[in-house]
Amino acid sequence: MSETSCRVCHRAPAAKVSFHGHEGLLVLMRFRRIDGPFCKQCGLAAYRDISAHTLLRGWWGMLSMIITPGVLVLNTVRRARVALLPDSERPANDRTLDPGKPLLDRSAAYGLLVPALLIIYIAFSSAHS
Incomplete structure (x- = not known):
């Protein structure tokens, strides 16, 4: 039986997982994806880079x-x-x-300040109107 190895460093064990990225532009948006399998170290690096x-x-x-929080939660679960992994x-x-x-x-x-400041602004605006 063959064990899955990391696509980056070829170490085992590795998990078949994909991490997603999202870039919001004013009117358009872009999506990215990094596919595994990844070992523990390379997988954490891929997760942290694309999530950052x-x-x-x-x-x-x-x-x-709306999309960005979903992508971040999905990446955290993955x-x-x-x-x-050991x-x-x-x-x-x-x-x-x-x-x-x-x-x-x-x-x-x-x-993370972007949505927080937006929520504060909306709350402040609605309280003073």
Whole structure:
């Protein structure tokens, strides 16, 4: 029986998972997808990179205010599939992706201010009208 290996570094075990990204533009929107399988380390790196991009650029459209939270929740659920993997059997090689800082420790987390400030603005405007 053959075990699935990571598409980036070729280590095993790996989980077949896809992470999605969303970029809201004023009128249009763009979607991205990174397909696995990923080992634990490469999967966390892929999740953090595409989710950080979505946090910063996902909010800038009318429908994007609804789509972006859905994409972020979907990625977080899928992240669990790679986070629960045991450590790889082989030592890391130079192709293994570095997960870097956790998502909320990155500057991209400031992207969460966009919907928060919008909600505060709407609440303040409706209370004073």
